[in-house]
Structure formats: structure tokens, C-alpha cells
Amino acid sequence: MNEILARLDHQLLNEIEGLERPTFENILVWIDQQLIAADFFASRLEIRRPTINQRAVYTPRR
Numbered sequence: 001m002n003e004i005l006a007r008l009d010h011q012l013l014n015e016i017e018g019l020e021r022p023t024f025e026n027i028l029v030w031i032d033q034q035l036i037a038a039d040f041f042a043s044r045l046e047i048r049r050p051t052i053n054q055r056a057v058y059t060p061r062r
Contacts, residue, residue, distance in 0.1 A: 004034045024049075024056035032060050 013022035018030050028045045035042055041062060048055040 001035070001040075004031060004038070007034075024054065025058065028056060028058035032058065 007016065008027070013019045013027070016022075016030075018033070019026060024047050028047055031045055032042060042060065043062075045058045045060075046055065
């Protein structure tokens with residue numbers, strides 16, 4: 001997971017392949033796709049931006 005998140009850190013998200021529209025929901029789906037490619041299957045993903053009280057939760061259907 002740390003390797004996947006490191007790919008997002010200090011980057012322009014819309015320049016990352018697959019994140020041309022980096023909404024919270026799209027970021028979570030992208031992270032899930034990266035995890036699947038690494039043979040890891042999350043049951044729930046959550047992202048938060050506490051400075052503006054924003055968050056999103058993604059529960060993949062498997």
C-alpha cells in the first residue's frame with residue numbers, strides 16, 4: 001500500500017495515468033485497481049481531507 005500511495009505523493013494527480021479526473025471517488029477506484037494488480041483485495045477504502053472536512057468511502061463489489 002505504501003508504494004501505491006507514494007506514487008500519489010507530491011504529484012499532479014491529473015497527470016497520473018488513470019487519474020485524469022482526480023475526484024475522491026476516482027482516486028479510491030484507482031487505488032483499488034492498483035491493489036488488485038498487486039494481488040491485494042481491500043474490502044473497504046477511505047480517503048480524508050480533514051482541513052475541509054471532506055471524505056469518501058469505497059466498498060468494492062467482489
